Amino acid sequence: MASNEELFRKIIAHAKEYGFVFPSSEIYDGLSAVYDYGPFGVELKNNIKEYWWKSMVQYHENIVGLDAAIFMHPAVWKASGHVDAFNDPMIDNKDSKKRYRADVLVEDFILKLEDKIEKEAEKAAKRFGDTFDGKMFRETNPRVLENLQKIQEIKQRFYPALERNDLADVKLLIEELGIVCPISGSRNWTEVRQFNLMFSTQMGSVNEDANTIFLRPETAQGIFVNFLNVQKSARMKIPFGIAQIGKAFRNEIVARQFLFRMREFEQMEMQYFVRPGEEMKWYSYWKDERMKWHLSLGIPAEKYRFHDHDKLAHYANAAADIEFEFPIGFKEIEGIHSRTNFDLGAHQEYSGKKMQYFDQELDERYVPYVVETSIGLDRTFLAVLSNAYREEKLDDGSERVVLGIPARLAPIKVAILPLIKKDGLPEKARELMDTLKYDYRCFYEEKDTIGRRYRRMDALGTPYCLTVDHQTLKDDTVTIRDRDTMKQERIRITDVSIVLREKVAK
RNA sequence: GCGGAAGUAGCUCAUUUGGUAGAGCGGAAGCCUUCCAAGCUUCAGGUGGCGGGUUCGAGCCCCGUCUUCCGCUCCA
Numbered sequence: 001m002a003s004n005e006e007l008f009r010k011i012i013a014h015a016k017e018y019g020f021v022f023p024s025s026e027i028y029d030g031l032s033a034v035y036d037y038g039p040f041g042v043e044l045k046n047n048i049k050e051y052w053w054k055s056m057v058q059y060h061e062n063i064v065g066l067d068a069a070i071f072m073h074p075a076v077w078k079a080s081g082h083v084d085a086f087n088d089p090m091i092d093n094k095d096s097k098k099r100y101r102a103d104v105l106v107e108d109f110i111l112k113l114e115d116k117i118e119k120e121a122e123k124a125a126k127r128f129g130d131t132f133d134g135k136m137f138r139e140t141n142p143r144v145l146e147n148l149q150k151i152q153e154i155k156q157r158f159y160p161a162l163e164r165n166d167l168a169d170v171k172l173l174i175e176e177l178g179i180v181c182p183i184s185g186s187r188n189w190t191e192v193r194q195f196n197l198m199f200s201t202q203m204g205s206v207n208e209d210a211n212t213i214f215l216r217p218e219t220a221q222g223i224f225v226n227f228l229n230v231q232k233s234a235r236m237k238i239p240f241g242i243a244q245i246g247k248a249f250r251n252e253i254v255a256r257q258f259l260f261r262m263r264e265f266e267q268m269e270m271q272y273f274v275r276p277g278e279e280m281k282w283y284s285y286w287k288d289e290r291m292k293w294h295l296s297l298g299i300p301a302e303k304y305r306f307h308d309h310d311k312l313a314h315y316a317n318a319a320a321d322i323e324f325e326f327p328i329g330f331k332e333i334e335g336i337h338s339r340t341n342f343d344l345g346a347h348q349e350y351s352g353k354k355m356q357y358f359d360q361e362l363d364e365r366y367v368p369y370v371v372e373t374s375i376g377l378d379r380t381f382l383a384v385l386s387n388a389y390r391e392e393k394l395d396d397g398s399e400r401v402v403l404g405i406p407a408r409l410a411p412i413k414v415a416i417l418p419l420i421k422k423d424g425l426p427e428k429a430r431e432l433m434d435t436l437k438y439d440y441r442c443f444y445e446e447k448d449t450i451g452r453r454y455r456r457m458d459a460l461g462t463p464y465c466l467t468v469d470h471q472t473l474k475d476d477t478v479t480i481r482d483r484d485t486m487k488q489e490r491i492r493i494t495d496v497s498i499v500l501r502e503k504v505a506k
Numbered sequence: 507g508c509g510g511a512a513g514u515a516g517c518u519c520a521u522u523u524g525g526u527a528g529a530g531c532g533g534a535a536g537c538c539u540u541c542c543a544a545g546c547u548u549c550a551g552g553u554g555g556c557g558g559g560u561u562c563g564a565g566c567c568c569c570g571u572c573u574u575c576c577g578c579u580c581c582a
Contacts, residue, residue, distance in 0.1 A: 009575085017517070017532090023574095030573070082582095168507065191507070191580060217582080250582075261581080335582090398543055420539055447534095451542035458542095467541065479541075486542070 008327035011389050012258055014401065018459055020044065020385065020411075021259065033263045040460055041381070043411035043441060048380055049245055051408065052268045055293055056243045063241035063270060064234050068222025070247060071203065076221050077214050079350035080343065081315070082198060089167055091174065091192045102170050102192045106158050109179050113147045120144055167192040199249045199263075215249040220372060222246070223271045224343045227355055227368075231273075238357055238368055239282065241272040245377065259382040260331060266377040273368040275359065276341065282371045283318050283338040290334055290373050291322060298406045299387045305330060315342035322375075324383045333383055334375035341367040384409060388461060403461030404484055407504045412462040413440040414500060417453050419469040421446045429468040432478065432493060440500060458483055464503065466496065 015021040020041035024034035037045055057065050077083045089102040120143055125132045138144050154177070161169040171192045180187050199215040216222065223230075223242045230242050245268045274282045287306070294304055302325075309319040318338040323330040344355040344367045358365045388403040407413065416433045418425035426446050433444050443462065445453050450467065457465055465481040472478050472493070479488040480499065491499055 005576085013517080032573090197582075394542090396542090400543075417541095419541065422539090449539075449542085449545095452544090454542050456543095465542095469541075481542085488541075 004327045004329075007389075008258070008386070011327065011386050014389060014403075014459070015041070015385060033261065035259060035262060040411040044384065044405065044409060044461075045377065045381055047409045047411070048377060048384065049268065052293075052375070052377075052380075053243070053245065055296075056241070056268075056270050060241065062236065062239065063243055063272075064230060064236065066223060066226060066230060066242050066244045067246065068219070068226060068244060070216050070249075071213055072216060072221060072225065074211065074213055075350055076225060076347075077198065077217075079346040080221050080224075081346070082214075082217055089170060089192050091171065091189050102167075102174065103158075105174060105179050106154065106170070106177070109177055110151055110154055113151050117144050117147050197250055199251060217250050218248050218374075219244050219246045219267045219269050220271060220339075220343070220374070223269070224347055224355075224370075227273070227344060227347075228353070231357065238359060239272060239274045239278070241270045243268075243270040245269075257328065259378045260326065260328070262378060267374055268377050268380075269372065269374045271339075272371040272373070273357070274371060275362070276366055276369050279338045279340065279369040279371055280318065283336065286371055286373050287320055287336050290336055290375070294322060294324075294334070297384065297409070299324075299383070303383075303387065307332070315339050324379070326382065327386050331379075332376075333379045334373065337372045337374070339370040339372050341369050343370060344368060400455055400458055402458045402483065405461035405463070407463040410461050410463050411441065412443045412457070412460055413464065413504055415443045415445060415453070415457045415462050415465045417444075417450060417465055417467045418446050419450055419467055423470065424473060425468050425470070428472055432466065432468065432496070436497065436500075439497065440504070454481065454486075464500065 012021075016023075016038075018040060019038035022036045022038055024031040024036050053065070057063050074083075091100055091102045091105065117138070120141065121134060121137060124137050124141070125134070138148075154173070158170070158173060160166075161173065168191070171189065174189060174192075175187065178187060198217050200212050201215065203211050203213045223244055226242070230236065231240070245266065247264060247266050249264050251263065272282055272286065291304065291306070295301055304325075305323050307321040307323050307330075309316075309321070312319055316337045317340050320336050321332040322334040322336070324333040347353070348355040348367060355367055356365050357368050384405060385403070388405045390402050390404060392400050392402060394400065405411075414436065416429050416436070418429040429444065429446070433442055436442050443457070443460075445456070447453075454465055461483070463483045465483075467479045467481065467488075469479070471490075476493045477490050478493055478496065479490050480496070481488045
């Protein structure tokens with residue numbers, strides 16, 4: 001385990017050193033759980049996006065794209081359940097796995113105490129009959145006084161604690177009061193957490209007109225609210241899918257896991273709309289499809305596994321994660337969820353618009369069911385990067401650091417290197433560069449010895465290096481060097497483009 | 507969130523008990539050039555995380571603060 005953490009640290013350092021990923025706002029000490037993609041990182045990220053988009057949209061006639069705005073009407077998040085589920089101080093009981101609002105637990109406890117006082121008074125009233133003075137009793141009875149004082153103490157502590165968001169004190173109070181879970185009867189509580197999962201901001205330049213709106217915590221809702229627009233304008237027939245790549249934002253409580261858990265992240269999602277009753281068929285279809293996609297990246301199968309959910313979110317009737325073995329262990333990289341008709345149904349209810357589809361074959365109108373595939377772009381980036389990173393000891397005793405990034409995803413596809421910086425080799429190399437740069441992301445480099453330049457390209461994950469030497473001037477051939485095997489072969493300049501196309505597509 | 511450790515050049519680190527900062531690697535320019543790091547020359551780059559205190563004098567001592575890392579906690 002220790003060596004894996006070491007590895008993770010090395011990958012993070014390498015990512016920074018070689019221009020893949022920088023901590024956000026680093027010169028101001030950074031911004032926690034936010035990262036920037038550097039010159040080579042953005043290339044890799046774009047390549048992953050492009051590959052996903054092609055796999056989903058271009059290769060499926062019945063899947064179309066969408067790019068919905070990050071800002072959406074606040075009602076969207078009401079309908080989706082995000083507002084209610086994530087805005088209160090919550091606490092979980094570890095035994096019953098039940099989640100409670102912490103403020104409700106305490107207030108219920110206060111009610112119980114008040115109840116006790118009531119009962120005490122009732123009993124006394126019976127005992128004393130007509131001579132009973134309720135007011136006097138409450139002012140003098142020791143047990144009543146004790147409870148009253150307790151209520152007073154709780155209130156004086158509880159409300160200020162809520163006011164200043166002192167969740168630790170709220171938990172302490174719950175523990176000190178000995179509040180138990182009504183289901184498990186245990187006092188085994190988690191920390192109290194404020195579930196303001198969503199970031200908010202103001203829309204409207206004048207303050208008084210300002211409306212609080214949220215930065216979307218998932219891209220899916222942009223698809224759901226456009227369901228009718230897309231279905232009608234693109235004349236889609238069920239089953240069909242809508243795909244989208246975009247940023248989403250979550251106020252994570254604990255981040256600290258590099259790209260794995262960021263406050264601002266990017267999702268690649270596809271919502272597949274199906275007939276009610278057929279959702280399980282499509283759910284298992286997409287589970288298979290998505291796993292195949294991951295394996296097509298050339299990453300070994302043993303790095304992946306499925307994790308089926310037993311506990312389901314409020315909107316799902318089946319859910320599985322595809323997990324990847326990061327250096328920090330197996331973690332979710334993609335989720336495949338059968339979301340039922342929950343979302344479209346909720347939007348239909350809240351908006352009053354019919355979110356329905358008329359199925360001509362069935363001669364029936366219905367709210368479609370949805371199967372979602374949702375993959376974390378940043379997590380995929382991290383998976384590719386951590387799978388690619390390796391340190392090698394070579395036969396001659398030297399070492400090298402290589403990023404074995406699949407060629408089709410590599411930031412730089414090919415480096416063009418004159419063997420030495422004179423005898424007209426740079427000029428010849430430039431010529432070659434000019435013929436290739438429209439089709440491939442190229443990198444030209446003439447400084448330092450050829451060996452050092454190869455190593456630099458290895459560290460960037462550049463799969464191929466073309467070297468222009470003296471023989472090139474004579475017969476128009478160059479050597480092409482393979483990053484992984486370090487082997488070279490000599491090919492004709494006129495064949496370079498074809499050879500590259502074949503290799504890069506692999 | 508709690509506890510521990512650390513913050514000196516792009517990176518890795520050094521600076522013996524406080525006396526106004528160095529190395530290797532990397533980078534840039536040039537030389538040489540035999541296709542797989544470590545040949546030669548030159549150069550750039552640090553208000554020692556930030557703020558305050560003690561002292562004639564602080565990177566080194568004290569306090570505060572921020573950030574990072576590790577552990578625990580937590581994790582749609």
